[in-house]
Amino acid sequence: MGAAIETTARPFVEVSEVWVPEGEVLRFAGGHYGAMGAFGEASRHTRFGKGEGLPGRAWSEGKPIVLKSFDGSYFKRPEAAQKAGLTAAVAIPVFAGKTLRAVLVTLCADDDSRTGAIEVWRETDGLLMLDDGYYGAAKHFEWVSQHTHFPKGQGLPGGIWASGSPMLMRDLGSGYRFIRADSAGKAGLTTGLGLPVPGPSGDSCVLTLLSARGTPIARRFEIWDARAARVGSRGGAVLIDGICERDGPLWTDDTQEAPRHLAAWQGVIGRVLGTGAPVAESVTGSVGHGYASVVALPIYRGEALAFVVSWFC
Template sequence: MDTVLDAPVKTFIQVTEYWIPEGDRLVLATGNYGGLAAFEEATRAISFGKGEGLPGKAWAEERPVVLKGFDGSYFKRIEAAAEAGLTSAVAVPVFDGDTLRAVLVVLCGDDANRTGAIEVWHEADGLLMLDDGYYGAAKHFEWVSQHTHFPRGQGLPGGVWSAETPMLFRDLGSGYRFIRADSAGKAGLTTGLGLPIPVPGDKTFVLTLLSARGTPIARRFEIWDARPVKVGKDKAAILVDGICEREGALWTDDTQEPPRRIAANQGNVGRVLASGLPEIFAGSPKLTEGYDAMVALPIYDDGAIAHIVAWYV
């Protein structure tokens, strides 16, 4: 029997959408608007040129972009966002070498209880520095993050930088590997997902999603490895790490347990593997492991998908 999560959850991210290039414009592919019908309607009426609006800026600047306030900004849907209670957004470009495949955009609201973090880190002078981030009510954690930098291999951002792969950290408030553990614990942050964001040139960017129990970014995270050295010559992906609030760990070091493997077009992750594009699935819990929605994001390396990161809310 399929299990459906009935308890309502106030998530940190309220809207997720992705845009794809058609000629010289970015057009909406799909999105999950969580019942914000007026904002969805305003979104479907627009497109973006290179450098225009938040998706266009991520395209033009070839980097993830954080926008923590819309008023007076280049954001094109200011009035609709205000009516929907949306106050900030992050745009994440998906590049295959020099070619833009898509731009993923997540939008958040702001209130006294919404806690979490979406951070963009960039390399400068041999260290990862905070480029920008949105933290909701976690103001002290934001201050600590602004004054923290990471050598290669240290902490979640530095670990992703060193390994050049997505990584999951558990128990952020007590984990010895998480450099900001004390302030994370005080903020109620529990789980961290870090992923490399490949862009043209030799620039280094790392995106981190830090989830709190009360207003989670997601209730389930998965990391799939699609590198040929891992899965063989056939296009496939293997689950190499994951965590779920219902099931606990989704992955084990026990070599006696066969890995979870999917092929192209097999399930939601397989669709990403086949299309090469992000996917957003909503409205059918049978297709999303009993959750309301799923986001799956491909990460490219050397002309092919190397990893797929998925999260469920």
């Protein structure tokens, strides 16, 4: 195993939580809250109807929703969020065909130093345009993004739109494939994870998570392929791409299989494969391998689970 991970950098995302449908409401199904236990306790006792609050709004609209301020909004836990220092959130619905499986909500704390981006891109007149996004202190990069569009196949959003598959990009500030490389470099953005977010109508948004070294969204990103053509009769999923801030594998056994294979119910990724729903939770001890939290998000093609993307912080 590598050395212990340096965790002094302030994360761009402070809280992640999962909401699952139960009848006509969304109920709490887990989350990572770090030192914000009081906000977590408020969440555990909350329910959302369709169209109610941020998770319910993502359910009813069938697409990711960005909420940049809680003041005067439909956010249901404003007092608890204010006490925790949380100021913005993004809700990501997970649909299998027309069926909602869960809503993943990530919450951020705004200040003058936290830089990153969580962006939602949607097709308009044959081009991908920015639907909304949260950028923290990266104001110039936000302006550039608002004035950028992507044809199919171009840049990170366009590449995801064309392939229908999640993608990782490295070295955003110097990579020629990243269209906004100059402004990304000035903002300190280094790593990009993009993924399709299908809606119940069959249309897909593209979600991009852009991480800066000083205030990272995560310290490790992974993409797992669960398509039958890739895993064959074994089922499960294979690791097809990943970025880590340290050398060495995340797992502790001596297996050198490439690509790495996990079965349903094996570890966090296996739980996503088994349940079809996201996971967001704290991890400790040897299970965490030096990380404090993990988020694992399923991506469907139609009704079939095709990929799992995960990030560790």
